[in-house]
Amino acid sequence: MKNRRAFLRNAFGLGAGLAAAPRLFADAQETGGSMAMEHRGRATQRSSSRDISVETPDVPQLSWRMDGNVKEFHLIAEPVRQEIFPGRIVDLWGYNGSAPGPTIQVNQGDRVRIIVDNHLPEATSMHWHGFEVPVEMDGAPGSSQDPIAPGGRFVYEFTLHQEGTYFYHSHMAMQEMMGMIGAFIMHPKEPHKPRADKDFAIILQEYAILPNATVPNSMNMEFNWLTFNGKAGSATTPLLVRHGERVRIRLINLGMDHHPIHLHGHQFVVTGTEGGRQPESTWGPGNTVLVGVAQSRDVEFVANNPGDWMLHCHLPHHMMNQMSSNAGPMTRRVGMPAGLDMERGMGMLRQGSAMSEENGPSLGRGMGVGSTFEQRISNSPLKAESSMQPQNMPGRQHQGMQMNEPAVSKDANSVPGFPQDAFMEGSMMAMDQMVDKPENFGLRPGWSGFMGGMMTFVRVLPPDKFDHIMELRRKQEGSKPMNMDMPEMEHKHE
């Protein structure tokens, strides 16, 4: 729903009806209302002398209209209800119905105008991260412009001489932690060599959302939902490539942590940063790239190893969903400690000194259950009545999950440290059907039980399998014709 709404809104430019399809290299205005949309970042256009378009799985592309020689985009800062994982619908803030916001793609040298409307209940400002533009276009609230008031608008306009992987984001710190960022790709005048056959962008974000809440706590520093393009594994959409193709993946990070992004089965080189293309003399092979806060990294490799290869942040806690401290030992008790108030749940100080013995270790860390104040020992006593049967575990979502028995040895309870992953990942967490989509076709049954957080696949496919999945995609999109969506179309923003 979110994608469709955003799609339609992008496609029709909020009632303007003049928005062109986001054809990357259009020099003139497209005819209005063209149906040749590139939904969900599925652009794969290519011509001999131009760069290929970037796909942003699970995130829409932002279309534009030409006004003379100016490419005009329209961004709306607004609250967004978004399903980041099956059944996990959260209240984020983003742009045009999506968090992260839609991907903007331009060509080096373009003159662009970006109309930013603020539909948030508070002031915002839009910063163009790394752009060499006049200071009055920089979006620094208070210094380069007044903040954009609720209901207000600011029109940014500049000529872009740079190329590379850039991004836009709110320059209000807490709003950044609500999701307010989007990719801004500047294609070089001449395509880089060697040419890439596939080009993807992934935005790394993290949220602290208590199990019984829908709103991220933007002040918390312990994150339990880690996302690629607004989805947590296994809800992320795999990157599909043909065996032998050269692949570029652009990673963008805006959060509170640095993320070491690791690719299985291949070596890549870092060809770009948030400052643009890096000279080839700096390219050394690796398979993990640390993407720091406010940075972007382009990696490139030849997909010469067939298979479904994991691409993920390698911080262990960033490979899990709904992650709470000491999740394993917690299951030994009769359920999860309930009734913690928000402040303690988020580790915020309620009384006493921050550095006191009982507050110090907890302050600002943990979802509460693992703090020293709540749980003095790391592994609670073994109890016969402990919730070892998955069916008895409280609060667990059963519907649509495969819920196979976890593989657990008979004497598991007597092993210090157990359980660690037995109830966090594995066959009982599988939900292949709930995340079914063409891009997942042919994955090994039960695969979804082992995917969490910042995790997706690079699927290096033989040509016939690649083509088959593309055909499935077309069929799926074809089964939802545009005119059937029309009745729900929202010309006017709510």
Ligand SMILES: [Cu+2]
């Ligand atoms: Cu990470």
